[in-house]
Amino acid sequence: MTEEMETLHEFTNQEYKYGFVTDIESDTLPKGLNEDIIRAISAKKAEPDWMLQWRLTAFRNWSKMEEPTWANVKFNPIDYQDIVYYAAPKKSDGPKSLDEVDPAILEMYNKLGIPLHEQEVLAGVAVDAVLDSVSVATTFKEKLSDLGIIFCSFSEAVREHPELVKKYLGSVVPPGDNFFAALNSAVFSDGSFVYVPKGVRCPMELSTYFRINAQFTGQFERTLIIAEEGSYVSYLEGCTAPMRDENQLHAAVVELVAHDNATIKYSTVQNWYPGDKEGKGGIYNFVTKRGLCKGVGAKISWTQVETGSAITWKYPGCVLQGDHSVGEFYSVALTNNYQQADTGTKMIHIGKNTSSTIVSKGISAGFGQNSYRGQVKILKNATNARNFSQCDSLLIGDKCGAHTFPYIEVKNSTGQVEHEATTSKIGEDQIFYLNQRGISTEDAVSMIVNGFCKEVLAELPMEFAVEAQKLLGVSLEGSVG
Amino acid sequence: MLSIKNLHAAVAGNEILKGIDLEVKAGQVHAIMGPNGSGKSTLAAVLAGREEFEVTRGTVSFAGKDLLGLAPEERAREGLFLAFQYPVEIPGVNSSYFLRTALNEIRQHRGLEKVSAMEFLKIIREKLQLVEMDEKFLKRSVNEGFSGGEKKRNEILQMATLEPRLAVLDETDSGLDIDALKIVANGVNKLRSKDNAFIVVTHYQRLLNYIIPDFVHVLYQGKIVKSGDKELALHLEDYGYDWIKEENSRSERW
Secondary structure, three states: OOHHHHHHHHHHHHHHHHHOHHHOOOOEOOOOOOHHHHHHHHHHOOOOHHHHHHHHHHHHHHHOOOOOOOOOOOOOOOOHHHOOOOEOOOHHHOOOOHHHOOHHHHHHHHHHOOOHHHHHHHOOOOOOOOOOOHHHHHHHHHHHHHOOOEEEEHHHHHHHOHHHHHHHOOOOOOOOOOHHHHHHHHHOOEEEEEEEOOOOEOOOOEEOOOOOOHHHOOOOEEEEEEEOOOOEEEEEEEOOOOOOOOOOEEOOEEEEEEOOOOEEEEEEEEOOOOOOOOOOOOOEEEEEEEEEEOOOOOEEEEEEEEOOOOEEEEOOEEEEOOOOOEEEEEEEEEEOOOOEEEEEEEEEEOOOOOEEEEEEEEEEOOOOEEEEEEEEEEOOOOOOOEEEEEEEEEEOOOOOEEEEEEEEEEOOOOOEEEEEEEEEEOOHHHHHHHHOOOOOHHHHHHHHHHHHOHHHHOOOOHHHHHHHHHHHHHHOOOOOO | OEEEEEEEEEEOOEEEEEEEEEEEOOOOEEEEEOOOOOOHHHHHHHHHOOOOEEEEEEEEEEOOEEHHHOOHHHHHHOOEEEEOOOOOOEEEEEHHHHHHHHHHHHHHHOOOOOOOHHHHHHHHHHHHHHOOOOHHHHHOEEOOOOOHHHHHHHHHHHHHHHOOOEEEEEOOOOOOOHHHHHHHHHHHHHHOOOOOEEEEEOOOOHHHHOOOOOEEEEEEOOEEEEEEOHHHHHHHHHHOOHHHHHHHHHHHHO
């Protein structure tokens, strides 16, 4: 990891420290969801009235909606009145030292090469995060603000930049877009806000890689990124290490807006708790992510590596509104044991000469079920739109499943849509070949899987790619032999 | 170095090896010949530890260790190398990365330092010359899209890089034209030393014109039925395997 990255992480951490933790006194609202709860959340965050009204509208929408059932996943009904929607962080909740942490988790941290101090934080050990490089972080904040870039927590953005939030919030994912997006809109806890002004190329990878404090915002995260004309920004979300999290339901919303000739690159590594080997527990990750290529020549590129969560329900998409705009989706989704993933993308071609690329790699092991679900839509005025989709599935063992659900809708005869799909099984021949060269079966599987995912991993920023490779290996441990 | 005693092995209940005895000492090259289906490739696979073959009787000791008690990767780290008859393609896995990983596993086992990417490049460049391969090969995925000849040369390259004590070449000559055959044989000859040994499994005598064996064994119906020096191979070339088959059916009748 470069020094720049390190500092940035600390900077982000610090952002959360000041943007969230210090704002809120430690307490918890009662279980359940109603208008009073929403008013209370909004009040605790000292939000302006327009923000409260927005939340209430979303809640009223949500109340009339049904939980979607079309995804190829199975889970017990969620009692939405049995969830605590607002809990301030309590550091004393966690284990007192690493000795109290599940040895299996510690082993995984060691395999991922996470330093001891970070291990403590990730495992929720009650330590005070030492941030003595405040001055360095300030330098970074200054560097960004000199360029006019705003990078702060969502709560801070609501307070400091209400005009921007008002203008863009819900403009890509409307509060009534779907059941989980509506829920998030009503109760979102915090998240990140990025604004890159015209012509500015953000000089560093922006990261919510806030390994520290991240557990406090995970449940109902809200992210909004705006790239003005001719600007560029690359944003990293997530963390390769599994984080302690008591909340089973996660429903995040991410909105991206790219104006003329702007580029947004959004990379995710998701490794929430997948549940145990018998499929007990684990996070339900129901996420709505969408980018709007609003202007001419705008480009939005999603890259995701999804290895965690018991259930993943996620379709980062692009609305290609501007002529000549470009959407990309590169995905690796891995399901082991009893994990289920139903993930893919939506590419909506509205403007002329728009193009989209989809590369999806699904890996299933154990009893895992992995579905690719993708929609490519070419609307009437989208002359000369092009799409290329490639969906590859890799099966490890014979008790898992891979499924592909492509939806293609073309309303303009000049459109070109290509779809390629393959399914392969990891071969015993391949494993034996590597064994015969001195490589253990675990490492062999990891190598084969990383080879399979190569095109997607190549899209990740360097630091992330290296960690993601390790993660794929660790996530598959015990799946062969 | 290698001592095989009364080795029996079966696949799916069918006995294929029916009592093999073989002693291989450092510095020696043994050729194992025989008609199709005689058990040559099974012997190679059993030595390497392929799971679908079940050893039903016998012992194999390698460098003082009970070979049959070791996992395939442990055998490799102990210095047993199998050049595959059909090398496997591994899409997306960079050849250079793969081979460096393998080398470092073996070095680590021998108590040596791992080599860095730079050091590895130096080593591999030298070995590439040995098998007359271009450096561009390092950027390709393991065996992916390789021609038959390239795959076989790649096996020899890996052997040269990993420096095994004992290399088993399983029909490395099959599907090779004469030029590729010479390159492969040349590679093997340059690696021969008093410290290592080779078992060359082949159907044809052709390869043995270039890799001169110290011993030639004929495998037939799961047993070594004849052993000799390189003259035996020449005899087989001239007369085929029929006389071996006849001799054995006679002995069965007696």
